[in-house]
């Protein structure tokens with residue numbers, strides 16, 4: 001399994017620290033050329049290597065750590081996403097919820113990554129917490145994972161464990177997944193909205 005993180009800002013670097021801490025190879029990319037990212041990547045650890053976006057997208061598993069509004073730009077970089085797993089670590093804020101066609105944000109982005117297996121995860125912790133060692137007082141910090149593709153969750157759960165997290169699967173994007181989708185500045189209301197609709 002090969003891994004890439006697209007976006008090397010607060011969340012991208014936080015995740016890169018987790019890969020480095022556990023000696024797992026990962027490539028990192030952004031709009032900037034790899035030479036611009038390389039010093040920061042090297043500072044995180046020897047297993048973190050900066051590449052061009054095009055080269056980073058050769059990985060099997062790609063973590064999106066970019067502003068939500070940029071997802072289409074990244075999606076356009078590959079003619080097909082078949083065979084790829086995309087881990088959506090983004091939150092849709094500041095995009096107004098009305099612009100998501102009433103969909104959970106990961107279902108919304110999945111439309112652009114045609115053929116990919118989309119798994120939502122690593123999106124609910126602040127960057128500083130995500131960057132810190134997830135083994136805390138003998139326990140493991142929880143990561144929630146959800147996907148409409150049942151086969152896609154196990155390898156991502158395995159990665160989360162290797163990174164030191166305790167993965168908790170919440171099912172499909174429009175089921176338990178609604179608990180961990182931001183809706184504007186808020187968390188969780190999508191699930192209540194759905195329940196409310198069912199009661200009407």
Ligand SMILES: NC(=O)c1ccc[n+]([C@@H]2O[C@H](COP(=O)([O-])OP(=O)(O)OC[C@H]3O[C@@H](n4cnc5c(N)ncnc54)[C@H](OP(=O)(O)O)[C@@H]3O)[C@@H](O)[C@H]2O)c1
Pocket residue numbers: 006007008009010011012029030031032053064065066067068070073074089090091092093122123124125126127128
């Ligand atoms: N910050 C948090 O605590 C937090 C917590 C949970 C989830 N999130 C989510 O994580 C995502 C990233 O947030 P962040 O705080 O890490 O943002 P950030 O610090 O602004 O970093 C964004 C990164 O994305 C890159 N980028 C932007 N457009 C790109 C494109 N078209 N192609 C490739 N790379 C691109 C930027 O680099 P270049 O300018 O070099 O391209 C930068 O490295 C957001 O969706 C956010 O909602 C953030």
